[in-house]
Amino acid sequence: MSALPHIRAYAPPAAAAAPKPTPPAHVGQGVTPLPLPMPAATKPSFWQRFWQSRGAAALLGAVSIASVLLFWQLATHYKLDAYIRFNNIPTPAQVMEKVIEVNSSPKFVTNIGISVRRILLGFLVATALGVGLGVVIGRYRWARALAMPALEVFRPIPAIAWVPMSIMLWPDNEVSIVFITFLGAFFPILLNTVHGVEAIDPVLLRAARTLGAGEASLLRHVVLPGALPHIFTGLAVGMGVAWVSLIAAEMISGQFGIGYFTWEAYSLISYAEIALGMITIGVLGLLCSGAIRLLAKLAMPWQAHSEGVR
Amino acid sequence: MDMSVASHGRVDVRDLHIRFQSKGQDFEAVRSANVHVRPGEFVSLIGPSGCGKSTLLNAVAGFLKPTAGQVLLDGQRITGPGSDRGVVFQQYSLFPWMTVRANVEFGLRMKGASANERQAQARTLLGLAGLLAFENHYPDQLSGGMKQRVGIVRALATSPQVLLMDEPFGALDSQTRVVMQEILTNMWQRLRISVLFITHDIEEAVFLSDRIYVMTARPGRIKAELDVPLPRPRTAAMTSEPEFAAMVKQIKGLIREESIAAMGGELSDGGLVGLSTEVGPQGVGHLV
Numbered sequence: 001m002s003a004l005p006h007i008r009a010y011a012p013p014a015a016a017a018a019p020k021p022t023p024p025a026h027v028g029q030g031v032t033p034l035p036l037p038m039p040a041a042t043k044p045s046f047w048q049r050f051w052q053s054r055g056a057a058a059l060l061g062a063v064s065i066a067s068v069l070l071f072w073q074l075a076t077h078y079k080l081d082a083y084i085r086f087n088n089i090p091t092p093a094q095v096m097e098k099v100i101e102v103n104s105s106p107k108f109v110t111n112i113g114i115s116v117r118r119i120l121l122g123f124l125v126a127t128a129l130g131v132g133l134g135v136v137i138g139r140y141r142w143a144r145a146l147a148m149p150a151l152e153v154f155r156p157i158p159a160i161a162w163v164p165m166s167i168m169l170w171p172d173n174e175v176s177i178v179f180i181t182f183l184g185a186f187f188p189i190l191l192n193t194v195h196g197v198e199a200i201d202p203v204l205l206r207a208a209r210t211l212g213a214g215e216a217s218l219l220r221h222v223v224l225p226g227a228l229p230h231i232f233t234g235l236a237v238g239m240g241v242a243w244v245s246l247i248a249a250e251m252i253s254g255q256f257g258i259g260y261f262t263w264e265a266y267s268l269i270s271y272a273e274i275a276l277g278m279i280t281i282g283v284l285g286l287l288c289s290g291a292i293r294l295l296a297k298l299a300m301p302w303q304a305h306s307e308g309v310r
Numbered sequence: 311m312d313m314s315v316a317s318h319g320r321v322d323v324r325d326l327h328i329r330f331q332s333k334g335q336d337f338e339a340v341r342s343a344n345v346h347v348r349p350g351e352f353v354s355l356i357g358p359s360g361c362g363k364s365t366l367l368n369a370v371a372g373f374l375k376p377t378a379g380q381v382l383l384d385g386q387r388i389t390g391p392g393s394d395r396g397v398v399f400q401q402y403s404l405f406p407w408m409t410v411r412a413n414v415e416f417g418l419r420m421k422g423a424s425a426n427e428r429q430a431q432a433r434t435l436l437g438l439a440g441l442l443a444f445e446n447h448y449p450d451q452l453s454g455g456m457k458q459r460v461g462i463v464r465a466l467a468t469s470p471q472v473l474l475m476d477e478p479f480g481a482l483d484s485q486t487r488v489v490m491q492e493i494l495t496n497m498w499q500r501l502r503i504s505v506l507f508i509t510h511d512i513e514e515a516v517f518l519s520d521r522i523y524v525m526t527a528r529p530g531r532i533k534a535e536l537d538v539p540l541p542r543p544r545t546a547a548m549t550s551e552p553e554f555a556a557m558v559k560q561i562k563g564l565i566r567e568e569s570i571a572a573m574g575g576e577l578s579d580g581g582l583v584g585l586s587t588e589v590g591p592q593g594v595g596h597l598v
Contacts, residue, residue, distance in 0.1 A: 207403040210371060211417035211468060212393035221416070225407040302407045302448040 090272040098272040115258040122181025134193025159184035159245035177249045184245030185238035196230025232296040319471035319504030321347040326379035338529040339365040354507045354515035358569040362530030396465030400477040402457040404449040411445040417468035435463045455486040472504040495544045527572035
């Protein structure tokens with residue numbers, strides 16, 4: 001048998017009225033194809049097909065959310081009191097009523113608008129500074145040696161710890177809250193950018209230089225796009241931390257904003273508004289990280305084709 | 311875009327020495343090497359692994375400064391990387407965020423060529439390499455052989471005086487490599503550009519080259535210079551001619567001595583009894 005070349009003679013399982021396969025070119029040329037075992041023609045069962053369908057995923061997702069709502073409903077309806085206490089927790093229906101109530105006055109929407117503005121301002125400044133500084137630090141050794149020690153001093157301090165200092169530092173409350181939001185987003189963006197720049201394959205930089213790229217072109221056409229996947233990781237993490245920092249800052253020092261709304265609801269013993277505030281913060285966070293994912297997709301079309309897409 | 315007859319593209323490496331400081335140790339990579347590529351000539355540099363052949367190419371590319379000696383392109387001293395020398399690297403060095411055509415256009419863009427000019431030049435070259443259908447693909451969508459063809463086309467797009475190729479097919483499987491060699495020799499036949507080609511594959515060097523330099527084990531010196539008597543254009547059939555086999559055998563003998571030397575006394579020649587020079591298709595250089 002060893003003299004026979006191994007020939008693949010796989011034919012798909014015979015479907016109804018399948019055309020007779022034409023003999024392969026090697027037949028009659030002194031080469032005999034080896035018989036290969038046919039894969040057993042198993043038809044996937046109804047359940048197998050069902051679990052692989054899109055509808056199954058949607059159904060399970062609905063079950064997942066519904067069970068949370070059901071637990072919430074039952075626990076609040078029967079005033080569950082087993083170490084954790086649901087005595088004062090509003091029911092889903094009460095929160096729903098609140099949604100309609102708060103939307104009848106512009107106060108709630110204004111609060112959301114103010115929070116979103118703070119996030120956008122802080123996050124945009126953090127992106128500009130974090131990416132700009134990150135590229136310089138990642139690319140030039142002198143910049144790294146100069147900037148990193150100072151940055152490392154501030155990095156372990158959580159943005160929330162800056163609240164009192166920030167109030168003293170900035171002329172008005174609004175700027176100090178934006179500053180805290182900025183701080184939350186800045187370090188993840190900076191460090192991921194630095195990492196992304198350092199992780200660029202040196203052969204790409206060499207290739208660009210042999211093609212006549214100067215330093216400015218290198219930064220624009222190679223370093224920045226090369227670091228983009230890491231930069232977007234930084235943006236996603238930074239957005240999360242920015243929200244954490246913003247809500248904390250609004251709860252502590254705020255006037256207005258969705259964090260302030262939630263804390264005020266607690267002070268005013270308006271339990272339904274607490275839950276509403278929480279849910280709103282969750283939805284806003286979800287929308288923001290969704291926006292970043294969408295942006296990443298648009299900015300990095302080549303990523304759709306590479307392996308190991310996040 | 312007249313690239314049919316090369317009138318320049320002369321590379322002169324004169325008495326080149328290259329030393330590194332690596333981990334506090336002085337490290338001599340190349341010692342008094344003399345290498346010349348005449349305009350329009352295909353020259354290969356072959357030697358055992360780690361012999362400094364890539365170092366020599368890096369000096370011509372402008373990535374390394376010679377410790378002593380001169381590297382000249384058309385009589386001009388090379389001071390750094392530039393688009394007058396196209397480089398094809400062993401690793402795929404395509405920009406993953408650019409389409410195939412954008413990769414090929416990159417060098418022209420750096421030169422400030424207009425979008426129309428860039429596109430015309432890129433499409434001509436992609437057509438020559440049989441890649442026109444993939445101009446809008448991203449590199450991650452291509453096979454290894456296709457990526458390396460794009461790499462060659464990209465290096466050619468700026469109409470360099472010389473093409474420097476650093477084991478460009480080293481990462482490919484042997485079947486793909488053979489096909490790539492044929493594609494390359496066909497492209498060279500059309501463009502007649504000077505090429506300095508680094509390889510450790512003897513058959514590859516003989517098949518492609520007009521002239522072959524054999525390097526010694528580290529520190530790399532030029533051990534021998536051989537003219538390849540095969541006619542042009544080269545065809546796959548020539549690899550089974552006795553002339554081809556004789557040339558391969560001759561170079562194998564030369565490299566074998568150096569490969570053993572490169573092992574640094576781990577093995578004496580006696581330790582290799584039974585290993586004839588006809589081992590395997592890749593030659594003994596492969597064993598090191």
